[in-house]
Amino acid sequence: MNIIEIKNLTKIYDKETIPVYALNNVSISFQSGEFTTIVGPSGSGKTTLLNMLGGLDKPTEGEIIIDHINITKLRSRQLIDFRLRNIGFVFQSFNLIPVLTAKENVEFIMQLQGTPKGLRENRTNELLRSVGLGDRVDARPNKLSGGQQQRVAVARALASKPKFILADEPTANLDSKSAENLLEIMEQLNKEENITFIFSTHDARVVAKARRIVTLEDGKIVSDIAK
Amino acid sequence: MNYFKLAWRNIWRNKRRTLLTAASIFMAVFLALLVRSIQTGWFDNLVNVVIQSYTGHIQIHKNGYWDDKDINNSMYCNDSLLRVLQSVDNIRNVVPRLEYFALSSFKQQTKGVLLIGTDPVKEDNLTHLSRKIIQGKYLQNTQHGILVAQKLASYLEIKTGDTLVLIGQGFHGVSAVGKFPVQGILHFPSPQLDNQMIYMNLPTAQEFFGADNRITTVSLMLNNPDHINQTVTLIRSVINNDRYEVMRWDEMLVEVMQQLKAKTAGGNIIIAILYMIVGFGIFGTVIMMTNERIKEFGVVVSVGMQKTRLAIIVLVEMIFIGLTGIISGIAVSLPIMLYYKVNPIHLTGNMAKTFINYGIEPLMPLAFKPAFILGNVIIVLIIVSLTCVYPVRKIFKLNVVEALRK
Numbered sequence: 304m305n306i307i308e309i310k311n312l313t314k315i316y317d318k319e320t321i322p323v324y325a326l327n328n329v330s331i332s333f334q335s336g337e338f339t340t341i342v343g344p345s346g347s348g349k350t351t352l353l354n355m356l357g358g359l360d361k362p363t364e365g366e367i368i369i370d371h372i373n374i375t376k377l378r379s380r381q382l383i384d385f386r387l388r389n390i391g392f393v394f395q396s397f398n399l400i401p402v403l404t405a406k407e408n409v410e411f412i413m414q415l416q417g418t419p420k421g422l423r424e425n426r427t428n429e430l431l432r433s434v435g436l437g438d439r440v441d442a443r444p445n446k447l448s449g450g451q452q453q454r455v456a457v458a459r460a461l462a463s464k465p466k467f468i469l470a471d472e473p474t475a476n477l478d479s480k481s482a483e484n485l486l487e488i489m490e491q492l493n494k495e496e497n498i499t500f501i502f503s504t505h506d507a508r509v510v511a512k513a514r515r516i517v518t519l520e521d522g523k524i525v526s527d528i529a530k
Numbered sequence: 531m532n533y534f535k536l537a538w539r540n541i542w543r544n545k546r547r548t549l550l551t552a553a554s555i556f557m558a559v560f561l562a563l564l565v566r567s568i569q570t571g572w573f574d575n576l577v578n579v580v581i582q583s584y585t586g587h588i589q590i591h592k593n594g595y596w597d598d599k600d601i602n603n604s605m606y607c608n609d610s611l612l613r614v615l616q617s618v619d620n621i622r623n624v625v626p627r628l629e630y631f632a633l634s635s636f637k638q639q640t641k642g643v644l645l646i647g648t649d650p651v652k653e654d655n656l657t658h659l660s661r662k663i664i665q666g667k668y669l670q671n672t673q674h675g676i677l678v679a680q681k682l683a684s685y686l687e688i689k690t691g692d693t694l695v696l697i698g699q700g701f702h703g704v705s706a707v708g709k710f711p712v713q714g715i716l717h718f719p720s721p722q723l724d725n726q727m728i729y730m731n732l733p734t735a736q737e738f739f740g741a742d743n744r745i746t747t748v749s750l751m752l753n754n755p756d757h758i759n760q761t762v763t764l765i766r767s768v769i770n771n772d773r774y775e776v777m778r779w780d781e782m783l784v785e786v787m788q789q790l791k792a793k794t795a796g797g798n799i800i801i802a803i804l805y806m807i808v809g810f811g812i813f814g815t816v817i818m819m820t821n822e823r824i825k826e827f828g829v830v831v832s833v834g835m836q837k838t839r840l841a842i843i844v845l846v847e848m849i850f851i852g853l854t855g856i857i858s859g860i861a862v863s864l865p866i867m868l869y870y871k872v873n874p875i876h877l878t879g880n881m882a883k884t885f886i887n888y889g890i891e892p893l894m895p896l897a898f899k900p901a902f903i904l905g906n907v908i909i910v911l912i913i914v915s916l917t918c919v920y921p922v923r924k925i926f927k928l929n930v931v932e933a934l935r936k
Contacts, residue, residue, distance in 0.1 A: 387834025
């Protein structure tokens with residue numbers, strides 16, 4: 304079942320002066336439970352595509368339909384609320400809130416959703432255990448390694464029970480062992496809990512794990528291979 | 531994790547900056563409260579001295595007397611008027627007086643004087659006149675003697691036991707001439723009063739001026755001066771307003787009030803400059819804090835926090851810093867204000883001379899009113915709110931993608 308449908312998506316920067324096509328008439332769909340990676344050289348449009356998918360940026364043309372909702376038509380407030388309830392984000396540089404502990408960072412999303420305290424606590428502990436950080440719940444980000452921070456970020460992304468998780472170069476700032484470890488956790492979550500992951504990456508290890516590889520060049524899809 | 535906790539933790543991310551900002555607010559609140567307290571203390575002290583030594587809180591005259599202080603504008607001393615006034619709520623003392631000018635003479639010396647005929651007991655209740663006696667005895671209703679101010683006595687070279695001649699024009703132009711034994715010498719802090727005042731009992735003054743049963747003034751002292759306007763309204767409702775004028779102390783002491791207002795305005799300018807400096811300091815902090823956290827703002831908005839909530843958190847953070855400065859400023863200045871309210875500062879040197887020239891004891895009591903604190907809290911919160919316009923605007927105009935790239 305398609306959970307995401309992208310139709311004729313175009314993003315043009317500097318439209319008034321010298322137009323740059325970050326995405327050029329891209330159409331693609333993603334199904335529930337996919338473990339997909341978007342690859343391509345720098346400037347190919349990977350991050351732009353992810354930003355559009357996450358509702359962080361508006362396309363110049365085209366439509367993004369997620370679970371029957373055309374998110375390009377949503378207003379700013381609606382879009383923020385849509386992201387909160389439907390999309391999980393894992394950023395390249397972790398981007399945890401520095402004044403919150405690992406547990407509080409994960410709980411933060413559920414608090415935004417209005418989840419009752421008891422449920423929040425149970426789910427937070429469960430998520431942190433599932434990413435192997437059951438013993439570091441009270442540590443602040445500056446007391447965690449890069450790999451641990453990124454695992455907290457994954458737990459945070461999962462906290463809202465999203466329809467899919469967007470991960471922009473999640474292993475770029477990690478050493479090989481931490482990257483390997485993180486990928487295993489995400490792969491396991493994908494297989495066991497059917498969570499949809501969409502990555503953008505340059506990392507060959509991520510590509511190796513992916514079951515679908517979409518290649519972008521100059522804002523166009525040049526290949527879409529399912530393993 | 532509630533948003534207050536998040537805001538509280540955020541402000542301590544950069545302890546030094548937060549403490550410096552809070553310290554600048556502390557200094558502003560501390561200095562503003564002290565300036566206000568000293569100013570009001572001085573103001574109240576001056577007013578109280580004038581009220582308690584002469585005018586009272588309210589005076590009643592025959593209509594037109596205040597503009598033309600002539601004995602022919604005196605009024606009949608109506609017992610029922612005094613009784614009615616005494617029955618008005620909030621009035622503590624009712625003192626009838628007959629005041630007019632005369633010429634005093636002793637041996638080769640003569641000098642114009644202000645002669646006040648009054649009820650000695652009531653006058654003492656109102657102005658504590660007996661405490662100003664430095665030589666001799668206080669007035670009594672049955673005695674014919676007079677009290678002479680110290681500088682006047684010194685000029686006339688007269689002392690207790692001597693007889694002073696008073697000459698003047700009485701009611702309806704009659705000649706007023708009399709000889710009066712000096713029964714006491716008074717000292718007034720005000721040189722103006724000390725140079726011209728003579729007191730005698732009311733019947734003696736009425737007889738001297740040929741103004742039987744007439745008075746020029748009824749001075750009233752209130753239990754609660756803060757309710758003066760209500761009391762004036764009550765008085766006007768029970769007396770004949772065509773016949774009598776009712777005046778508050780501030781209407782009678784117009785020049786004093788103007789001087790005090792001018793001094794208060796000067797203090798207000800100092801406080802305004804102080805708060806402007808602090809305002810720019812806070813604004814600098816806010817700009818730094820905002821620009822350092824643009825990426826973080828982008829992250830929280832991208833994961834689903836509404837911009838309104840984020841703006842509220844930033845506002846709460848600044849209010850926390852503001853309150854830290856306000857509370858510490860109040861905590862330090864409050865004991866100082868309360869201590870010097872009860873134990874006034876004794877002034878010396880030129881400052882003391884200036885006070886004496888104004889007719890005030892050289893004491894500087896500090897004042898304390900809850901309105902001082904409330905006013906400063908409101909000012910700081912307004913400054914903080916104004917400085918928050920910058921981050922709030924930044925948040926609402928936030929481009930999440932650009933913020934995440936930072």
